[in-house]
Amino acid sequence: MIKKIRLLKALLHDSAAFIRLKLKTTDPNSKALLVNFENPQLYHRFFYTMLKFYRLAGYTVFYPMSFSTFRNLRNKDRYLSLIVREDNFLDLNVKNLPEDFVEITDRIFSPDYFSDYFDKKNNTENSFHVPMSFHPFMYNQEIWDLNVDTERKRFNAIFCYGNFDSKAYLDIKKTDFKVIPRTELLKFFQNKDNYLEAFSEEKITSKSKEELDRKYVFAIKENYGIAMNDVREHLSYFNFYLCCPGVVMPLCHNVIEAMSVGTIxxxxxxxxQVMYPNLQDRVNAIIFDDLEHLNQILADKLFNLSEEEISSLKKNVLEYYKKYLTPEGVVKNINNSIHNKKLIYLQAEHRSVKFKK
Structure with a gap:
């Protein structure tokens, strides 16, 4: 009986929320996106961030759907649910749709995100890859563009933060990717004399230039979980960010957060090579082939770059972020791809990786 009452209450709440959205009116003169997707669940968090980018770029998002679709979106996935739970996100009424609009449909998207890399020698002439984004909650909580001083004097040091769970982050070894798992990268740096672990914000921000220069500074989540609204601020204190791969693929949201403040x-x-356009060595990144090569870079090159070289790299990183990774940049590139009839690859995390098994 209690379970039935709980289910009935959920149904009533969902019904009320659906009716509110159906009754919503929209300015017909605004830029508009029409969404005709039968299976948004395939792309989970990345479907939310893509639609959120259109909202942040000034578009009204029209998404006609049935009540059952609404309930699935609202209750099945914590990121997809944001599409219907966020205030002023969607309009369900196509009668409000202006004459000029952009339309996205299932048929022009594919979750086979890494097929160009593995099967076509990374030829992307006829495709577009919607890039990685910040963690979805950074957009949801409106902290993705908090003001950060990107011109401050930085430590000539490497920073890295995140989860280093030894079990979860070895799963990438079961895929076709050959990247070094983040747990192995951590062990590599822990064996260095210049390794330093941060346990608080003060451990970073209060240090003098001499204390942290040429250090490898790690903020491991288990010991110091950086608040999401402080992530970009922390990153802006350092010249370099060590990009660790995700659970089952190289891509991880941390690299985007680092590039947003010009951290190299x-x-x-x-x-x-699975970031599109590919990052380039000594242009907008420092690229290593393996641990031996990384060791050589640390010994001979990284901390000996001139101020002019660092400044140029930082400038190029910020330009890359603005052109390809901001909501406005991503939306512009998606719209151009639709116009040019390109296949658009959208991340589906584990599902995207399973295509290569």
Whole structure:
């Protein structure tokens, strides 16, 4: 009986929310996106961030759907649910749709995100890859573009933060990717004399230039979980960010957060090649082939770059971010791809990787 009452209450709440959205009116003169997707669940968090980018770029998002679709979106996935739970996100009424609009449909998208890399020698002439984004909650909580001083004097050091769970982050070894798992990268740096672990914000921000220069500074989540609204601020104190791969693929949201403040990616070659456009060594990244090569870079090159070289790299990183990774940049590139009839690849995380098994 209690379970039935709980289910009935959920149904009533969902019904009320659906009716509110159906009754919503929209300015017909605004830029508009029409969404005709039968299976948004395939792309989970990345479907949310793509639609969110259109909202942040000034578009009204029209998404006609049935009540059952609404309930699935609202209750099945914590990121997809944001599409119907966020205030002023959607309009369900196509009668409000202006004459000029952009339309996205299932048929022009594919979750086979890495097929160009593995099967076509990374030829992307006829395709577009919607890039990695910040963690979805950074957009949802409106902290993705908090003001950060990107011109501050930085430590000539490497920073890295995140989860280093030894079990979860070895799963990438079961895929076709050849990147070094983040747990192995951590062990590599822990054996260095210049390794330093941060346990608080003060451990970073209060240090003098001499204390942290040429250090490898790690903020491991288990010991110091950086608040999401402080992530970009922390990154802006350092010249370099060590890009660790995700659970089952090279891509991880941390690299985007680093580039947003001009922190230069120190990144493995395969990782750099599944970012589109590919990152380039000594242009907008420092790229290493393997641990031996990384060791050589640390010993001979990284901390000996001139101020002019660092400034040029940082400038190029910020330009890359603005052109390809901001909501406005991504939306512009998606719209151009639709116009040019290109196949658009959208991340589906584990599902995207399973295509290669």
């Amino acid at each position: 990616p120190l990144i493995e070659k395969e990782y750099a």
